[in-house]
Structures are given as structure tokens and as C-alpha cells.
Amino acid sequence: MKKIITDLAVKGQKVLMRVDFNVPMKDGKITDENRIIQALPSIKYVLENGGKAIVFSHLGKVKTEEDLAKRDISPVAIRLAEVLGKPVKFINATRGIELETAINEMKEGEVVMFQNTRYEDLVEKKESKNDSELGKYWASLGDLFVNDAFGTAHRAHASNVGIAENIGEGKTAAGFLMEKEIKFIGGVVSNPDRPLIAILGGAKVSDKIGVIENLLDKADKVLVGGAMMFTFLKAQGKNIGNSLVEDDKIELAKELLLKGKGKLILPIDTVIVKEFNNDAEYSTVSVDAIPDGVMGLDVGIGTVELFSKEILGAKTVIWNGPMGVFEMSNFAKGTIGVCEAIANLTGATTIIGGGDSAAAAIQLGYADKFTHISTGGGASLEYLEGKSLPGVESISNKN
Numbered sequence: 001m002k003k004i005i006t007d008l009a010v011k012g013q014k015v016l017m018r019v020d021f022n023v024p025m026k027d028g029k030i031t032d033e034n035r036i037i038q039a040l041p042s043i044k045y046v047l048e049n050g051g052k053a054i055v056f057s058h059l060g061k062v063k064t065e066e067d068l069a070k071r072d073i074s075p076v077a078i079r080l081a082e083v084l085g086k087p088v089k090f091i092n093a094t095r096g097i098e099l100e101t102a103i104n105e106m107k108e109g110e111v112v113m114f115q116n117t118r119y120e121d122l123v124e125k126k127e128s129k130n131d132s133e134l135g136k137y138w139a140s141l142g143d144l145f146v147n148d149a150f151g152t153a154h155r156a157h158a159s160n161v162g163i164a165e166n167i168g169e170g171k172t173a174a175g176f177l178m179e180k181e182i183k184f185i186g187g188v189v190s191n192p193d194r195p196l197i198a199i200l201g202g203a204k205v206s207d208k209i210g211v212i213e214n215l216l217d218k219a220d221k222v223l224v225g226g227a228m229m230f231t232f233l234k235a236q237g238k239n240i241g242n243s244l245v246e247d248d249k250i251e252l253a254k255e256l257l258l259k260g261k262g263k264l265i266l267p268i269d270t271v272i273v274k275e276f277n278n279d280a281e282y283s284t285v286s287v288d289a290i291p292d293g294v295m296g297l298d299v300g301i302g303t304v305e306l307f308s309k310e311i312l313g314a315k316t317v318i319w320n321g322p323m324g325v326f327e328m329s330n331f332a333k334g335t336i337g338v339c340e341a342i343a344n345l346t347g348a349t350t351i352i353g354g355g356d357s358a359a360a361a362i363q364l365g366y367a368d369k370f371t372h373i374s375t376g377g378g379a380s381l382e383y384l385e386g387k388s389l390p391g392v393e394s395i396s397n398k399n
């Protein structure tokens with residue numbers, strides 16, 4: 001068990017808070033503030049309990065001098081102050097006397113935020129390579145460390161692992177967002193309520209080999225849709241026309257089919273078209289009757305029924321990857337159908353672990369029907385692969 005923020009005595013303490021403020025920006029404007037909102041519970045907890053919150057995050061990558069201006073995180077500090085309803089003192093540096101003075105002058109319930117941690121990557125990759133001097137320095141600025149940046153947890157950087165290694169025994173805890181991700185995404189692979197049904201889709205088998213392999217071990221059923229279904233269908237010797245396929249993954253798909261016998265369930269029908277276009281004429285055919293010259297862009301209604309039946313008795317569902325090209329309305333029905341089947345479950349833990357699947361659920365209006373929608377793309381994939389995440393590992397254990 002990992003320590004969580006409520007296990008720390010924050011009153012009067014300088015609490016270093018690694019959050020995920022890696023928000024999309026256009027011309028210096030934040031285009032989606034979801035990550036700022038998601039970080040609020042942990043920051044508010046520290047402030048309401050008399051702590052001093054020193055907040056920081058990476059924002060994109062910093063490789064050149066021009067990136068410094070492009071990746072300036074100060075707009076986030078302005079927005080944070082608005083949504084917190086409190087001043088946020090922004091320090092335009094990642095180290096130095098101005099930052100140190102600002103921190104030392106903090107009173108209980110105040111917030112200091114400093115510049116993009118990846119500014120430390122400009123000359124050599126100090127942040128991203130977990131430079132030991134940098135982790136030690138940042139740790140020296142605070143008394144306690146809260147890591148709430150799940151999206152970075154699959155990387156050992158100075159601002160997560162480096163600080164945790166240097167702040168001292170028992171002084172690092174997971175923030176509320178990190179806690180949720182550990183509980184739900186970690187819970188899928190460690191001790192799920194059964195039956196555990198995994199639904200995998202999306203673009204490529206190659207993106208998700210590790211996830212498929214691990215979930216074939218851990219889940220009771222693995223349902224596969226999306227473009228990756230065609231690599232499996234071709235591995236079974238079926239004609240797939242011009243559907244998206246990874247020919248170099250056919251052998252692997254054969255192995256997985258063998259390993260997953262009785263567990264791995266493939267679509268029985270698909271929606272086909274001649275062109276990749278929402279206006280193209282479409283029809284549904286059996287996966288045994290895909291003609292030449294067409295591509296499958298969605299699973300058919302028969303598959304939605306089959307998958308819905310499998311989902312029905314589930315106690316835990318993990319969904320990663322849309323069933324079809326859901327961005328086009330004529331090829332969104334498979335994704336909608338499966339999304340509905342999961343959303344209608346009662347008494348089950350339902351989790352989405354992929355960026356596009358999350359977007360699909362939100363777009364379809366089902367977001368609040370799920371127990372948990374993961375915020376970490378790469379991190380949740382690696383977690384589902386069964387890998388241990390350095391950012392999570394470095395959090396103190398509960399004693």
C-alpha cells in the first residue's frame with residue numbers, strides 16, 4: 001500500500017507538489033484545462049489543512065531556445081489562481097535565489113508555482129534523465145512531497161522519482177488523482193473483482209502487444225475490435241480486403257490466438273466501405289465474407305450483441321481503444337454499442353484506459369457512467385502491461 005496525501009501531516013509544512021499541468025496550448029492559450037481541474041483536490045487539501053503548496057509540472061518538451069517561450073507554463077499559473085480563487089505566486093525559474101526566497105517567505109495556505117520542470121532539459125536532460133543533483137536540489141526546497149502526476153509515472157524523472165529519493169523516508173505520498181489511478185488501473189492487474197472483461201481496440205496491435213499479452217493472463221475474457229481485429233482475422237486465414245493490417249504482426253497474432261483460445265474473442269461481422277469516407281456507401285458483412293477492395297471501419301451489430309453478452313456478467317471492465325473509426329458517424333455504432341453496454345452495467349467497476357476511448361465516451365455523453373477514466377495515456381498502458389511504474393514505486397509505503 002502506498003502512502004496517500006491524507007497520511008501526511010501537512011500543517012505548516014512546505015509541500016512540494018508534482019502535478020500534471022501538461023495541458024494542450026495554442027498561441028499561449030490553454031485549450032483544455034481538464035488537467036488543471038483534476039489537480040485541484042490535492043492542492044486544495046494541502047491549503048485547507050494549513051500546508052504551503054509548491055506546485056510544479058512539465059509542459060511539453062524543451063530542446064531549443066525557442067521552446068523556452070513556447071513551453072512557458074505561466075498561463076497555467078494564471079488559470080490555477082482563477083480556479084483556486086487564491087493568488088498563485090509564479091516564479092519564472094526552476095531554481096535559484098528568487099524561488100528559494102519565495103518559498104521561505106510562504107505562509108500557511110499559500111501557493112507558489114515555478115516554471116516548467118523541462119526548462120532543466122535545455123542544455124542537458126537534467127529533468128528527463130533524473131539528474132541526481134537536480135532531484136536533491138528540488139527535494140531540499142520542501143519538507144514533504146506529494147506526487148499527483150500519474151501521466152508521468154512511467155518515467156523516472158527528477159521531478160518525481162528524483163525528489164522522492166531525496167526528500168527522506170516516509171515523506172512522499174500519492175495525491176488524490178494518483179491514488180485513483182493506482183486503485184483502478186493498478187487494481188485491474190493486481191486484484192480485480194471477477195469476471196474481469198478486457199475490451200481492446202484502436203489502431204494497432206503493435207501499440208498494445210504488451211497489454212494484450214498481460215490481459216490474456218489476467219482477464220477472464222479479452223474482446224478485440226478496432227483496426228487491430230484485422231491482423232487477427234488475417235492470422236486466421238480470412239480475407240480482410242484493404243482493411244488496416246500489420247503484416248509483421250501476423251505471426252504474433254497467431255501465437256496470441258493460440259494462447260488465448262477460449263478467452264480471446266474476435267468480431268463476427270464488420271462494416272465495410274470502398275473509401276475511407278463518411279459519405280461512402282457502407283454495408284455489414286460477416287468476417288468470413290469480406291470481399292476484395294473494401295475496408296472494415298467498424299464492428300457490426302452482431303459483434304455488438306456478442307460483446308454486450310460477454311460484458312453483461314462482468315464485475316470489472318477495462319476498455320482500451322475504440323471499436324471502429326468513431327470519429328465518423330457511420331462507423332461509430334460499434335463503439336457506441338460497446339460503450340453503452342459497459343455504461344449500463346450495475347455493480348461493476350468500469351474503467352477506460354485510453355485517450356481515444358476516453359474521448360469517445362466523453363463525446364457520446366457517457367463519461368459519468370464510468371467508475372474511472374484514466375488520465376495517463378502511456379502510463380496507463382504500461383500499468384496494464386503489468387510493468388511497475390517508477391513514479392508509483394517511488395512513493396513511500398504505508399507502515
Ligand code: ADP
Nearest residue numbers: 202203226227296297321324325354355356357
Ligand atoms: P486509444 O487512444 O483509446 O488507446 P488508439 O489510439 O489505439 O486508441 O486508436 C484510436 C484510433 O483507432 C481512432 O482514431 C480510430 O479511428 C482508429 N480505428 C479504430 N478502428 C479502426 C479501423 N477499423 N480502421 C482504421 N482505424 C480504426
Ligand code: MG
Nearest residue numbers: 354355356357
Ligand atoms: Mg490514441
